[in-house]
Amino acid sequence: MTGTVPLLEVTNLRVRFPTRQGPVEAVSDVSFDVHPGETVAVVGESGSGKSVTALAVMGLLDSGRVEGGSIRYRDEDLASVGTKRMREIRGEEIAMVFQNPMTALDPLYTVGNQIVEAIRLHRETGRKEAQQRAVDLLREVGLPDPERRARSYPHELSGGQQQRVMIAIALACNPSLLIADEPTTALDVTVEAQILRLMRTLQRDHGTAMLFITHDMGVVAEMADRVVVMYAGKVVEQGRVEDVLNDPQNPYTRALLASIPSPTISRDALMPAIRGAVPSLLETPSGCRFHPRCPEAFDRCPTEEPPLFDIAAGRDSRCWLHDRTPAGAVRGRAAGPSGEGASALGVGRAG
Amino acid sequence: MIRYVLGRLVYGLVVLALVTVFVFVAITFIPSDAVDVMLADTGATEEQAAAMRSELGLDRPVWEQLGSFLGNAVQGDFGRSFYTDEPVVDLFLDRIPITLQLGGLALVIGTVLGLVLGIIAAVRRGTATDGAVRVTAVTFLSVPNFVLGLLILTALGLWFAWSPPFVYRGPTEDFVSWAQHMAIPAIALGTASMAGITRMTRSSLLENLGSQYIRTVRAKGAGERLVLFKHAMRNSVIAVLTLIGVDLATVLGGTVILEQMFSLPGTGQLVYQAVLDRDYPVVIACTIFYAGLFIVTMIIIDLLYAFIDPRIRAAREAGR
Amino acid sequence: MQADPAVRDPDRVADAGTPLLEARDLVKHYQIRKGVLGRPVGTVHAVDGISFAIPRGKTVGLVGESGSGKSTAARLVSRLIEPTSGEVRFDGQDVLAMRGKEVKALRRRMQMVFQDPFGSLNPRLTVGDIVGEPLEVHRVASGRARTDRVVEVLETVGLSGRDLHKFPHQFSGGQAQRIGIARALATNPDLIICDEAVSALDVSVQAQVLNLLKRLQRELGLSYLFIAHDLNVVRYMADELCVMYMGEIVERGDGDAVFADPQHPYTQMLLAAIPGHDPVTARAQERGVATGEVPSASAPPSGCRFHTRCPAVFDRCPTEHPPLYDAGQPGRVAACHLLDEPRQVQRA
Numbered sequence A: 001m002t003g004t005v006p007l008l009e010v011t012n013l014r015v016r017f018p019t020r021q022g023p024v025e026a027v028s029d030v031s032f033d034v035h036p037g038e039t040v041a042v043v044g045e046s047g048s049g050k051s052v053t054a055l056a057v058m059g060l061l062d063s064g065r066v067e068g069g070s071i072r073y074r075d076e077d078l079a080s081v082g083t084k085r086m087r088e089i090r091g092e093e094i095a096m097v098f099q100n101p102m103t104a105l106d107p108l109y110t111v112g113n114q115i116v117e118a119i120r121l122h123r124e125t126g127r128k129e130a131q132q133r134a135v136d137l138l139r140e141v142g143l144p145d146p147e148r149r150a151r152s153y154p155h156e157l158s159g160g161q162q163q164r165v166m167i168a169i170a171l172a173c174n175p176s177l178l179i180a181d182e183p184t185t186a187l188d189v190t191v192e193a194q195i196l197r198l199m200r201t202l203q204r205d206h207g208t209a210m211l212f213i214t215h216d217m218g219v220v221a222e223m224a225d226r227v228v229v230m231y232a233g234k235v236v237e238q239g240r241v242e243d244v245l246n247d248p249q250n251p252y253t254r255a256l257l258a259s260i261p262s263p264t265i266s267r268d269a270l271m272p273a274i275r276g277a278v279p280s281l282l283e284t285p286s287g288c289r290f291h292p293r294c295p296e297a298f299d300r301c302p303t304e305e306p307p308l309f310d311i312a313a314g315r316d317s318r319c320w321l322h323d324r325t326p327a328g329a330v331r332g333r334a335a336g337p338s339g340e341g342a343s344a345l346g347v348g349r350a351g
Numbered sequence B: 001m002i003r004y005v006l007g008r009l010v011y012g013l014v015v016l017a018l019v020t021v022f023v024f025v026a027i028t029f030i031p032s033d034a035v036d037v038m039l040a041d042t043g044a045t046e047e048q049a050a051a052m053r054s055e056l057g058l059d060r061p062v063w064e065q066l067g068s069f070l071g072n073a074v075q076g077d078f079g080r081s082f083y084t085d086e087p088v089v090d091l092f093l094d095r096i097p098i099t100l101q102l103g104g105l106a107l108v109i110g111t112v113l114g115l116v117l118g119i120i121a122a123v124r125r126g127t128a129t130d131g132a133v134r135v136t137a138v139t140f141l142s143v144p145n146f147v148l149g150l151l152i153l154t155a156l157g158l159w160f161a162w163s164p165p166f167v168y169r170g171p172t173e174d175f176v177s178w179a180q181h182m183a184i185p186a187i188a189l190g191t192a193s194m195a196g197i198t199r200m201t202r203s204s205l206l207e208n209l210g211s212q213y214i215r216t217v218r219a220k221g222a223g224e225r226l227v228l229f230k231h232a233m234r235n236s237v238i239a240v241l242t243l244i245g246v247d248l249a250t251v252l253g254g255t256v257i258l259e260q261m262f263s264l265p266g267t268g269q270l271v272y273q274a275v276l277d278r279d280y281p282v283v284i285a286c287t288i289f290y291a292g293l294f295i296v297t298m299i300i301i302d303l304l305y306a307f308i309d310p311r312i313r314a315a316r317e318a319g320r
Numbered sequence C: 001m002q003a004d005p006a007v008r009d010p011d012r013v014a015d016a017g018t019p020l021l022e023a024r025d026l027v028k029h030y031q032i033r034k035g036v037l038g039r040p041v042g043t044v045h046a047v048d049g050i051s052f053a054i055p056r057g058k059t060v061g062l063v064g065e066s067g068s069g070k071s072t073a074a075r076l077v078s079r080l081i082e083p084t085s086g087e088v089r090f091d092g093q094d095v096l097a098m099r100g101k102e103v104k105a106l107r108r109r110m111q112m113v114f115q116d117p118f119g120s121l122n123p124r125l126t127v128g129d130i131v132g133e134p135l136e137v138h139r140v141a142s143g144r145a146r147t148d149r150v151v152e153v154l155e156t157v158g159l160s161g162r163d164l165h166k167f168p169h170q171f172s173g174g175q176a177q178r179i180g181i182a183r184a185l186a187t188n189p190d191l192i193i194c195d196e197a198v199s200a201l202d203v204s205v206q207a208q209v210l211n212l213l214k215r216l217q218r219e220l221g222l223s224y225l226f227i228a229h230d231l232n233v234v235r236y237m238a239d240e241l242c243v244m245y246m247g248e249i250v251e252r253g254d255g256d257a258v259f260a261d262p263q264h265p266y267t268q269m270l271l272a273a274i275p276g277h278d279p280v281t282a283r284a285q286e287r288g289v290a291t292g293e294v295p296s297a298s299a300p301p302s303g304c305r306f307h308t309r310c311p312a313v314f315d316r317c318p319t320e321h322p323p324l325y326d327a328g329q330p331g332r333v334a335a336c337h338l339l340d341e342p343r344q345v346q347r348a
Helices: A050-058 A083-089 A111-122 A127-140 A146-150 A159-171 A189-206 A217-223 A241-246 A251-258 B002-028 B034-039 B046-056 B062-073 B088-123 B128-142 B145-160 B175-209 B212-219 B224-261 B267-277 B280-308 B310-317 C070-077 C100-109 C127-137 C143-156 C173-185 C203-220 C231-237 C255-260 C265-273 C279-285
Strands: A008-017 A024-034 A039-043 A065-073 A094-097 A177-181 A209-214 A226-231 A234-240 A309-312 A315-317 C021-034 C039-054 C059-063 C085-090 C110-113 C191-195 C223-228 C240-245 C248-254
Touching: A008 A050, A024 A039, A024 A050, A024 A065, A024 A209, A024 A234, A039 A050, A039 A217, A050 A065, A050 A094, A050 A177, A050 A209, A094 A159, A111 A127, A111 A146, A111 A159, A111 B224, A127 A146, A127 A159, A159 A189, A177 A189, A189 A217, A189 C265, A209 A217, A217 A241, A226 A241, A226 A251, A234 A241, A234 A251, A251 C203, B002 B062, B002 B280, B034 B046, B034 B267, B088 B128, B088 B175, B088 B224, B088 B267, B088 B280, B128 B175, B145 B175, B145 B224, B175 B224, B212 B224, B224 B267, B224 B280, B267 B280, B280 B310, C021 C070, C039 C059, C039 C070, C039 C223, C039 C240, C039 C248, C059 C070, C059 C231, C070 C085, C070 C191, C070 C223, C100 C110, C110 C173, C127 C143, C127 C173, C143 C173, C173 C191, C173 C203, C203 C223, C203 C231, C223 C231, C231 C255, C240 C255, C240 C265, C248 C255, C248 C265
Parallel strands: A039 A209, A039 A226, A094 A177, A177 A209, C059 C223, C059 C240, C110 C191, C191 C223
Antiparallel strands: A008 A024, A008 A065, A226 A234, A234 A315, A309 A315, C021 C039, C021 C085, C240 C248
């Protein structure tokens, strides 16, 4: 993974939204990258900023604005390219599949028309040829009778079929990066399994890189090579999916994984829950944003914001528990002062 | 779909029948009738008046008058004017082109300007332009059309010493004169619908521009023009169409006063005079024609819904 | 929590032997009507002959995908909608024969908690009014007694008297769902129907609410009808699991047993489709068995409704509707002809 040049490199991204109660920072200092052909999952609960991050990459934030950082795609910074260039990139280089297929398609046009539109926005293709390509795409995403389906309107399709159409639209121009924002959350579990399988097959066939936004750790386990865990607008942990899921280092990741009902937990046992509620962006906690809910919080957590500690190769975690040396292990991009007060706790969990 | 249209037509006929009954009943509540008006200040005796009433059929009970009217109406005979003894249909057909010109012009002005302003306001949401458009819209919504007509007339007369022609000439006969004659009443009539359509276009567009399928279109790499005209506009048009239908009624009502004000010999003027004269056959026939026009327009708008929205089409084909 | 004598039903039948709620052959069909005259052109089979029983102090879970009829079933037993046919008994009484006052009394003992915590709470009322409303409606308590009872249930669900005058929007999703549960508890019910009650919550908060529901059951002896689409959640909550497909119960039994050895091919598909949390096995397992989508409820497939998607379909399936066959262990049944076939035909 690390040998190649990243396709997408997000560095210190900040996104703000104006609200009636003042500006709100939905994404704070977020950094991660996606290499060609790999799948990176961004996972988090509501208000974690995962969807905003995806929309920021696409340049599709409605009222929000990128206030800082860069979004490097190949050799361009998407945060600063003009709208015209961004339009060329959307659909052609980076495509997106959304959460709710029922409302993500224009109800007034046939699905064939909507795929043709995606093709002809970027390709000098005749209408006939584009229509043929649309039918081929529908066949590729597994819709039976694609010629007839191309003439269907969205309301004539089931949720799963609509999401297949969305995937066909996204693949229309063979993008290098596919961003999927909770693509199966609105679907039934048997349909979800089919859509995820389809996405993996297509990814393998086309060599597309994927940025997969989800709240579901099961989906992460099934789809991702690497995972970025977000909480309250910050990255709290990232690493290879089997490392993070099997051996979570950050207390939030640990608690989150534990609170998912497993098929084997005894019915008489209590669920290991995280106390408190996901913080509102209007009042993010001081210091470490997770400290009010953290079972392992200590005196340093409410006052100082922990940086992302580089705890192993390709593995980061934002927690003071990793701070075992005065300065050495600390990455430079932390907002707070690093190194000082390291004596507070000598126990590190890395390893 | 054909069954659906037939169904709507049957409904339309029922509505027309109800309108007719309503007008007949309403007329009986008006004190004084055509005979009173005709014989006023002539010193005619009660006997003369009674003879006249019986000649015009006004002495018969209302339900009987209604019955014979309906009987004749289905054969295309809507009676004759009490005064000129001309068939009402001829009177009406002579004058309707002028009213349709005025009303059509007003609706075109209102719709075109309303759409343009609505689109501008929606695209420039939150800016000074948006604010100006919205204030203008509210202002025009609250000024009655005849006041507006009067204001324009006065302003043009005072500042440019110009007034529109007084005698109507058709557009083929003298286009410049026709245009000058029609302009002010059409603008006065059209501004209210313009204001309504502006507001509806703006809010409907904003709603659609914020929807998820628009985000999909943008994610494909589409420019704002495609987003706006192919997707957002078409999805907003249904709400606007409904409003245009309602505006038709308002505009037709407005012609009654404005034709009088600008001496345009249309059906509006005809109705106005007929009401003053208690010339019931004319009043009744005009009301029915107006209602019919309105019903036909509504059916056309209904068909346009189905043409635009496949979901409405599907629902109708399923008979729901 | 102590039971308030004021809210105890005097004529409550304390027969521990009969189930608290029993549904027998419940059917709900909706007619699709066409045209002005509304002549019926089809029938939607929302719920088609389901039976289940909830013992006192126990939880029965209904799982299924959208359109399986699980929420309709909940509405039928609480008489929010009228069944086409069937029988519902609550504490021995015939629910469907109840009229006006009796229905009201039933509602007091059978409360509901819904999916959307904010959508089901009136934003203009304070927490005190929301939770106290059922007390007023059922004339259980008013004035001072009402406030005391509201504070009591708020504390039971982990909120406090300080929240009495707050409005729903001042709470997080998890807290709002606690308010919904407090409202359901106010009249001291015997049965709470949880219709996707934790589905809209974040995972970290969902666990808290599940724990709360478990604790309330232990402390108050509540029975639950627990409906969710997340199989793991239902398995954790329910003593008995009913798997629904297209308006029918296709498999029923102890949750652990069903998970360990699902008998109906649909249950097997459903369980295989749950993503595991171990990346290695999640990849290997491929969730490959799931195929097709739920057919239209207005034209359900003939015979076994699952036969169009079933990997183990054979000649009997499209023609013969399978009854609930005994599936070996006590209390386990499944509606699949494979259970009726000689061994060699099975898994052929």
